[in-house]
Amino acid sequence: MSAGEIGLELRDVSVQFGGIHAVQGVDFSVAPSRVHGLVGPNGSGKTTILNAICGFVGSDGEIEVGGARIDGMGSYGRMRRGLGRTFQNPRPARELTVRDLLRIGEHDRKAQPWWQVALTPRAADRALRESNERASRLLAMVDIGPGLLEQQLVNLPAGVLKMVDIARALMGAPRVLLLDEPTSGMNDVEIDLLHAALRELSGDSLTILLVEHNLRFMFDICDSMTVLATGRVVGHGTPTEVFQREEVIHAYMGSSTASVHESRPHPVEPSAG
Amino acid sequence: MPATGSSQRSEEAAAPAAAPLAEEHAARHARAARRGLATILGDRGVPGRQRPLLTRLIAVALLVQVVPGLVSGPNLLTLNLACVYAMAAIGLSIVFSLGGFVSVAQAAVMAVGGYILILLFGPTVGFPVALLLAGLGGALVSALTGIVGARVKSHYFILISLALAETIQLVITNATSVTGGANGVGLKAPASVLGLDLGLPTDYFRFITILTFVVIYLADSLRASRAGLALRAQTVDGYLALAAGVAIGRYRIMATAIGGVFAGLAGGMVAIRDGYLGPQNFGLDTSILLLLMVVIAGTGRAGSVVVSALILTFLSQGLLTLTSTGTLIYGMGLIVLIIFAPEGLGGLPRLARGALGRLGARRAGTASDDGGER
Numbered sequence: 001m002s003a004g005e006i007g008l009e010l011r012d013v014s015v016q017f018g019g020i021h022a023v024q025g026v027d028f029s030v031a032p033s034r035v036h037g038l039v040g041p042n043g044s045g046k047t048t049i050l051n052a053i054c055g056f057v058g059s060d061g062e063i064e065v066g067g068a069r070i071d072g073m074g075s076y077g078r079m080r081r082g083l084g085r086t087f088q089n090p091r092p093a094r095e096l097t098v099r100d101l102l103r104i105g106e107h108d109r110k111a112q113p114w115w116q117v118a119l120t121p122r123a124a125d126r127a128l129r130e131s132n133e134r135a136s137r138l139l140a141m142v143d144i145g146p147g148l149l150e151q152q153l154v155n156l157p158a159g160v161l162k163m164v165d166i167a168r169a170l171m172g173a174p175r176v177l178l179l180d181e182p183t184s185g186m187n188d189v190e191i192d193l194l195h196a197a198l199r200e201l202s203g204d205s206l207t208i209l210l211v212e213h214n215l216r217f218m219f220d221i222c223d224s225m226t227v228l229a230t231g232r233v234v235g236h237g238t239p240t241e242v243f244q245r246e247e248v249i250h251a252y253m254g255s256s257t258a259s260v261h262e263s264r265p266h267p268v269e270p271s272a273g
Numbered sequence: 274m275p276a277t278g279s280s281q282r283s284e285e286a287a288a289p290a291a292a293p294l295a296e297e298h299a300a301r302h303a304r305a306a307r308r309g310l311a312t313i314l315g316d317r318g319v320p321g322r323q324r325p326l327l328t329r330l331i332a333v334a335l336l337v338q339v340v341p342g343l344v345s346g347p348n349l350l351t352l353n354l355a356c357v358y359a360m361a362a363i364g365l366s367i368v369f370s371l372g373g374f375v376s377v378a379q380a381a382v383m384a385v386g387g388y389i390l391i392l393l394f395g396p397t398v399g400f401p402v403a404l405l406l407a408g409l410g411g412a413l414v415s416a417l418t419g420i421v422g423a424r425v426k427s428h429y430f431i432l433i434s435l436a437l438a439e440t441i442q443l444v445i446t447n448a449t450s451v452t453g454g455a456n457g458v459g460l461k462a463p464a465s466v467l468g469l470d471l472g473l474p475t476d477y478f479r480f481i482t483i484l485t486f487v488v489i490y491l492a493d494s495l496r497a498s499r500a501g502l503a504l505r506a507q508t509v510d511g512y513l514a515l516a517a518g519v520a521i522g523r524y525r526i527m528a529t530a531i532g533g534v535f536a537g538l539a540g541g542m543v544a545i546r547d548g549y550l551g552p553q554n555f556g557l558d559t560s561i562l563l564l565l566m567v568v569i570a571g572t573g574r575a576g577s578v579v580v581s582a583l584i585l586t587f588l589s590q591g592l593l594t595l596t597s598t599g600t601l602i603y604g605m606g607l608i609v610l611i612i613f614a615p616e617g618l619g620g621l622p623r624l625a626r627g628a629l630g631r632l633g634a635r636r637a638g639t640a641s642d643d644g645g646e647r
Contacts (some may be wrong), residue, residue, distance in 0.1 A: 087513065090510075091510040093510070097505070104513075149532065
């Protein structure tokens with residue numbers, strides 16, 4: 001395959017936490033405009049794979065974004081190479097507003113040194129206005145009005161905060177978007193909105209990698225899936241193929257209530273024994 | 274989907290709160306657009322930007338004209354000291370609320386700036402150059418703590434900054450040939466700048482006020498910038514900032530360096546104010562006082578840091594004359610303040626609004642009870 005046809009590729013990626021293999025020899029690749037899902041029971045290493053791609057945990061193996069190797073870079077460099085990442089439980093600073101969070105997400109897409117605010121207020125205003133417009137557009141995509149920009153993040157309901165976090169990741173104009181449990185905390189209306197938004201984004205040649213416990217959502221939106229168990233790949237396939245597999249059904253039936261425990265990047269992710 | 278039910282409820286609860294806020298916001302901007310004055314003052318209606326520069330300039334001009342006529346004698350000297358401390362405390366609030374470091378080395382960073390100025394300033398090196406070098410020296414020393422601090426957890430950083438502070442004190446006390454040791458060192462020449470004779474308390478006040486406003490403006494610009502927002506985000510959730518492509522380590526070091534510039538300038542201005550420097554000017558008690566100013570200011574906005582610097586400087590200076598009783602009152606006052614204003618001075622307006630709101634609600638509640646039930 002030529003480099004242009006690959007959005008995200010992992011080759012033989014492994015993660016160890018003090019002798020425990022959380023993820024071992026994972027391979028998969030996702031083409032641009034495709035939505036790829038990671039499924040597996042808790043502790044199978046789904047979030048750890050997202051963290052390895054972001055560089056939040058150290059990993060062995062090769063990771064490519066748009067044909068360029070990003071393993072070996074720090075998180076900051078990887079994000080600059082076109083990664084975007086959302087969190088299962090975003091923990092924003094208390095007093096920041098939605099606007100502030102979205103501006104942070106803009107990072108070096110529009111680099112504005114801090115002294116620009118002091119020395120050239122007009123240029124800073126222009127940058128701020130552009131940032132505001134972009135933020136409003138992104139929020140409109142998930143049916144959130146610009147009035148919400150002034151809200152403090154602590155006052156947002158969980159589902160709206162998740163939407164805002166996704167918009168934050170999109171502010172950096174990523175080529176590859178990693179979503180960690182995007183629908184948890186969202187109601188049915190919000191899930192439908194998210195579905196439409198993700199479809200629109202992937203049509204815009206965005207590569208999406210999804211970790212999710214909402215199987216209906218996964219089934220509807222994913223083009224392909226990788227099934228994981230205890231940190232290893234047990235199979236790839238389309239959603240229809242994957243959901244016919246006995247072990248997938250079993251794993252999800254047995255673990256649906258414990259889904260909240262696997263969440264943020266953390267060195268002691270529960271490893272399945 | 275187990276989460277759907279609960280999120281639906283919270284959604285309903287927050288929706289009415291968000292809607293009036295949006296309307297209020299739109300209305301505020303419509304008002305601002307109609308106001309001709311707003312355009313003159315530089316408020317071009319971009320939400321999220323800081324206070325316009327022109328209002329600040331007018332405030333400085335007023336202060337510089339009016340205050341030296343009203344305040345004199347020891348009070349003016351204390352006011353000058355308060356401005357010096359305010360500059361250093363604003364620097365510390367950047368280190369604290371943007372860098373996420375609790376530092377007890379800020380007075381030591383001031384000492385570096387102070388000694389650089391007092392040793393360099395003379396017939397060969399002019400005052401502005403010496404003051405700039407003082408700021409630069411402060412930046413370098415403070416950035417050093419940032420470089421070390423970016424690798425350790427916050428509570429270890431306190432120890433690192435303590436070690437730095439003690440090291441600097443020891444160097445000053447023992448490098449007798451350069452610093453004069455415990456005897457201190459005097460200013461070699463009278464300083465003047467912009468036609469102001471800094472030996473006069475009134476002219477000193479004019480200059481330090483301008484300098485303080487420059488520091489406030491720069492600090493607020495930093496907070497309002499994308500870098501400042503990213504720094505505020507990383508103090509709560511480093512992963513969130515990393516995911517937003519923020520080079521956290523580099524930004525934190527930058528925050529300590531900027532905080533150091535302000536402390537270095539403040540140290541230089543101590544040297545000018547007293548005409549003399551000794552190691553006792555920059556002891557641990559001064560660092561703690563600066564930290565208290567930041568904590569009591571609460572929000573980290575430069576304006577509230579200045580207010581708490583004014584209050585604490587006058588308290589500590591005024592109560593010094595009462596000796597041990599004074600220290601007791603000072604300590605108890607701080608405890609009372611922290612109990613009743615846990616978010617600091619910056620949180621007071623919100624506390625007041627909350628209290629007034631509750632009072633209003635109670636009055637409305639009793640009125641409706643009276644009407645409804647009896």
